[in-house]
Amino acid sequence: MSAPTPDLLGPVEVGPVAHGGHCVARLPLPGEPEGSGGGRVVFVRHALPGERVLLRVTDDSHAKFWRADAVEVLRASPDRVEPPCPVARPGLCGGCDFQHVDLAAQRRLKTAVVAEQLQRLAGIDWDGEVVGVDTPATADGLHWRTRMRYQVDDDGRAGLRAHRSHAVVPLPDGGCPIASTATPAVEGTTWPAGAELVAVAAADGPALLVDGRLREGRPAVVEQAADRRWEVAADGFWQVHPAAADTLVEAVLEGLAPRAGERAFDLYCGVGLFAGALAAAGCRVWGLEAGHQAVLAARRNLEEFGDRVRLRADRVERGLAKLPPRADLVVLDPPRSGAGKQVVAALLERRPRAVAYVACDPAALARDLATAARHGYEATSIRGFDLFPMTQHVECVAVLRPAG
Structure with a gap:
C-alpha cells in the first residue's frame, strides 16, 4: 500500500451506501466538472449519502478506486449524529462503521x-x-456485544484495531461503548505488550482470557437460549x-x-x-x-x-x-x-x-x-x-x- 495522501481533497458529493461500511463518491479528475458522473471512484467512511465533504485518502494503491475518510462535513445529512464513542472518528478505531448515523437510519442503510x-x-x-x-439494555444500539476481542499496544494498553490496519487504538475512558457492561473491564490496566484479550459476558458470569489463558471466570461458560443451557468455550463461537x-x-x-x-x-x-x-x-x-x-x-x-x-x-x-x-x-x-x-x-x-x-x-x-x-x-x-x-x-x- 502506498503512503496515504495527507492533503484534503474535494469537496465531493457523497453517493449511495455500499457493502463494507462506506459510501461511494466520485472524485473529479483534472479537467472534469464536478457532477459529470465521471471521475475516480472513492469508498468513503464516516460519511452519509447526500452529504458534501472533504476527504483524506487512506489508500490509493488500487487502479480503479481509492479509499478515504470524510474528515470535514460541509453539508450534513439529517441522519448524522454525534458518535457516542470518542475514538469512533476518522483515523482512529475501526470497530464501528456507523456511530455517526442515527440508529433508525443505520437500519435503512443496511x-x-x-x-x-x-x-x-x-x-x-x-x-x-x-x-x-x-x-431494554441495548435499545440505544450500545452495550450489546457480549464477546470482545482486544489487542494490547506496546505500552500495555488494551484497545481495538484501526480500520484496515494493525495499529491499536487504546480504549477510551469507560471502555468500548458497544461492549456489554457485564464483560470484564480491561481499560486502566497494564497488560503484556502485544497480548490478545478475550472478555466474555455469559449467562453464568464473566470470563477473561489473556493470550488464551484464563485470567477470570471459567474456561467453559454457559449460555441460555431456545429454552436450553449451552456449554461454550469461553473463547469459542457464540x-x-x-x-x-x-x-x-x-x-x-x-x-x-x-x-x-x-x-x-x-x-x-x-x-x-x-x-x-x-x-x-x-x-x-x-x-x-x-x-x-x-x-x-x-x-x-x-x-x-x-x-x-x-x-x-x-x-x-x-x-x-x-x-x-x-x-x-x-x-x-x-x-x-x-x-x-x-x-x-x-x-x-x-x-x-x-x-x-x-x-x-x-x-x-x-x-x-x-x-x-x-x-x-x-x-x-x-x-x-x-x-x-x-x-x-x-x-x-x-x-x-x-x-x-
Whole structure:
C-alpha cells in the first residue's frame, strides 16, 4: 500500500451506501466538472449519502478506486449524529462503521445494502427491511456485544484495531461503548505488550482470557437460549448480541416448520444451537462442524437426545458426502465467506423440502442463492436482523424451497 495522501481533497458529493461500511463518491479528475458522473471512484467512511465533504485518502494503491475518510462535513445529512464513542472518528478505531448515523437510519442503510447485493449478485428484488432486535439494555444500539476481542499496544494498553490496519487504538475512558457492561473491564490496566484479550459476558458470569489463558471466570461458560443451557468455550463461537440466538432459532423454525420424524442436517453446527432446536421438534439430526472442541461441547449439550442427534467433526465440504443421501430439512450457517458452490450443490442434491440459510454477509448469501437458483431452489423469504448496531454488519435468514 502506498503512503496515504495527507492533503484534503474535494469537496465531493457523497453517493449511495455500499457493502463494507462506506459510501461511494466520485472524485473529479483534472479537467472534469464536478457532477459529470465521471471521475475516480472513492469508498468513503464516516460519511452519509447526500452529504458534501472533504476527504483524506487512506489508500490509493488500487487502479480503479481509492479509499478515504470524510474528515470535514460541509453539508450534513439529517441522519448524522454525534458518535457516542470518542475514538469512533476518522483515523482512529475501526470497530464501528456507523456511530455517526442515527440508529433508525443505520437500519435503512443496511436494508439498502442487502437489497443491492441480492439484486446485483442473485437477481432477487427484495422488498424487506433490516429490523432491530433490541433488548431494554441495548435499545440505544450500545452495550450489546457480549464477546470482545482486544489487542494490547506496546505500552500495555488494551484497545481495538484501526480500520484496515494493525495499529491499536487504546480504549477510551469507560471502555468500548458497544461492549456489554457485564464483560470484564480491561481499560486502566497494564497488560503484556502485544497480548490478545478475550472478555466474555455469559449467562453464568464473566470470563477473561489473556493470550488464551484464563485470567477470570471459567474456561467453559454457559449460555441460555431456545429454552436450553449451552456449554461454550469461553473463547469459542457464540452469537454476540444477547437476543441473537433466540431470534435466529425462531426465524429458522418458523421458516422450516419441522415435523416429527423428519431428517435434518445442521451444517456448520457449532455447539448445536439449531440441531438442538430441530431435535426438540422431533427431527433426526446430523450435524457437521470443523471445530473439534465445538463438536465435543455440542455432544454434551445434546446428549439427552441420544442417537437422534449425530454430530461429526469435519469440514462441511468433505463431511457432507458421508451424511445420508436424503434430507428433508437443512440449516446452513456458514462463516462470512459463505457456503460456496460445492456445498450448496451437494446439499441440494438431497432435494430437501426446505433450507434455512443463516448469513452474516449479504454478498455471500446472494452468491449462494444464485447457485441455489441454478439447482432449482428459490428463496421464499429473506429476513434481515440488525444484530450488530453501530457496525455495517447484518444477519439474514433466507428460506429456500424447490422452485415451482
